[in-house]
Amino acid sequence: MRNQFKFIIIIALLVAILVTHLFTGTFSLTWTDLLNILTNQASADVRLVLFEFRMPRILVVLVCGAALALSGLILQVISKNPLADPGIIGVNAGSGFGVVLFITFISGSMSQHLYALPLMSFVGGLLTVLIIFFLSFIGGAFKSNIFILIGIATAMGVTGFVYVFTSVFDETQMEMLNRYFAGNIWGDTWPFVYISVPYILIISLFVFFRIREMGMLNLDDEMLTGFGMNVNKEKIILIVLSAMLSSLAVSVCGAISFIGLIAPHISRMLFGQNMKILFFSSLLIGSVLLTAADLLGKLILAPAIIPTGIVVALIGGPYFLWLLMRARQI
Amino acid sequence: MILEAKGIKKSYGNRFNRTEVLKGIDLDIEKGEFVSIMGASGSGKTTLLNVLSSIDRVSSGHIFIEGEDITAMKDKKLANFRKNDLGFIFQQYNLLDTLTVKENILLPLSIRNMKKGEVERQFETVANELGIHELGGKYPNEISGGQQQRTSAARAFVHQPKIIFADEPTGALDSKSASGLLNKLKQMNINSRSTIVMVTHDATAASYSSRVIFLKDGLVYSTLRKGERRQEEFYKEIMSTQSVLGGVGVES
Ligand SMILES: Nc1ncnc2c1ncn2[C@@H]1O[C@H](COP(=O)(O)OP(=O)(O)O)[C@@H](O)[C@H]1O
Ligand SMILES: [Mg+2]
DSSP: OOOHHHHHHHHHHOOOOOOOOHHOOSSOOHHHHHHHHHOOOHHHHHHIIIIIIIIHHHHHHHHHHHHHHHHHHHHHHHHOTTOOOOOTTTTHHHHHHHHEEEEEEEHSGGGGTHHHHHHHHHHHHHHHHHHHHHHHHTTTTTEEEEEHHHHHHHHHHHHHHHHHTHHHHHHHHHHHHHHTTTTTOOOHHHHHHHHHHHHHHHHHHHHHTTTHHHHHEEEEEHHHTTOOHHHHHHHHHHHHHHHHHHHHHHHHHOOOOSSHHHHHHHHHHHHSSSSHHHHHHHHHHHHHHHHHHHHHHTTTTTTTOOOOOHHHHHHHHHHHHHHHHHHHOO | OEEEEEEEEEEEEEEEEEEEEEEEEEEEOTTTEEEEEEEEEEEEEEHHHHHTTTTTOSSEEEEETTTTEEGOHHHHHHHHHHHHHHHEEEESOOOOOSOHHHHHHTTHHSSSSSOHHHHHHHHHHHHHTTTTTGGGGGGGSSSSSSHHEEEEEEHHTTTTOEEEESSSTTTTSHHHHHHHHHHHHHHHHHHOEEEEEEEEEEHHHHHHSEEEEEEEEEEEOOOEEEETHHHHHHHOOOHHHHHHHHHHTOOO
């Protein structure tokens, strides 16, 4: 009962954010506009703003927030470390590297290569995680904590590489890169919705069918092996799913950290450890966090827009520190 | 003969830095036996148990369970074999906080397709034998350590495995809960003719078994059999062997 109540509040919050999002911005809409839309009498302007600008952006942010949260939840489960986050283990750095390669070697404006940029970002993120993953097998068995450590180290190394490339960048190239690292939601038109949302939903569905295994991963590996589970295989599948989710998300949203860390954490505080509940609550809370950050970025300094990734970092950074301090005390 | 190990060697590390933990161990375990493995800390008890139970692979040697060589089995078959024929108890209770005692016990059965009535009956049997039937609806954090470990033992027995492997099952328990658990294990061993292989560094715990195998420097150092003796006498002999061996009851 209490859990249902909490879910209702979160969903209500999400709806409130989404509605505010739809109506506010450089071109604010009114209730009359909404009514007109519903009765098919709205002006072309209103329709353009709502359907071509606001809707795709909201959809991308909504689904990517959920994807980052789920990606983080998976990493935390397999590493048995509640501080794991896809941004920490190199997804963002790898995606950034893909972006840098794109900027360096593919000239021309972004609109000419609508899909090339997110594709390279996706491949960069995914490849980095997979490389980290295979490195962590060196020395025999796969150890999740080693995986996280190698991830952090690789993330730093790759970021260094990125800056080496930037030394030859001109101003426009630099600006493109900064847009990525600030977590500007660059993919906020329908084509980006089509290349990200369906895949994220499908991958999430795959994860849904492994909730049981995710819950069991709390047990020691020996015990799970005793139950006949192929623990390494299970972890590999989950890591790949997690890497795909976060790479997809950052390839259309830009480098966004902390959602994967914070959303599962809030979920645990609210709902406890039940994996099925954590799955759904993390998705929802991830959506709430990213849409709220996007909304705040749009409203705080309006008409100026603060990149969403920066808003997330401004809130996420202190939260992460607070978590670390608390972990110290216990 | 339910378990037969021949020339078991196991080393850790890489080409440049190798340590041989098991240096050639032979042992035979009869069906229905309750065997303890003892030895100083770091002598390779856990390593031996893990290779015997196929959780870990041997470096060389062969292990036969009911005549079948598990060192030659493919991963998939091995996983199935573990799931169906082996049960495990570890020092950590390894219970899922989000499941009730009953759900935890039934975990090994929930992985396979089994009729509900049959599942229910299996639960009744083991839960009654281990004296935790009335705790079925509770969660692990609502019961004592001893009760948690009996839950973990019930889970190891619930699918009627051929062999139960236990690594320091009493390591985290006070002496009263420990003797409670050991009595139950012994009772299960006698009543259901289940074979138990238990690693322990505690002479009292070992005295519940019918045979004690001592490890030293990666080899079997000696073997004691209880025979028809009383438990106290067996305990004394275990103690004296242990003191000759050194490393009395010290475990990290
Ligand atoms: N995975 C491993 N990698 C490297 N060395 C190990 C590993 N597991 C155990 N060892 C080493 O093998 C030796 C025996 O360990 P173990 O079997 O756990 O001893 P016991 O259970 O008797 O205390 C120890 O020296 C330990 O450091
Ligand atoms: Mg040990």
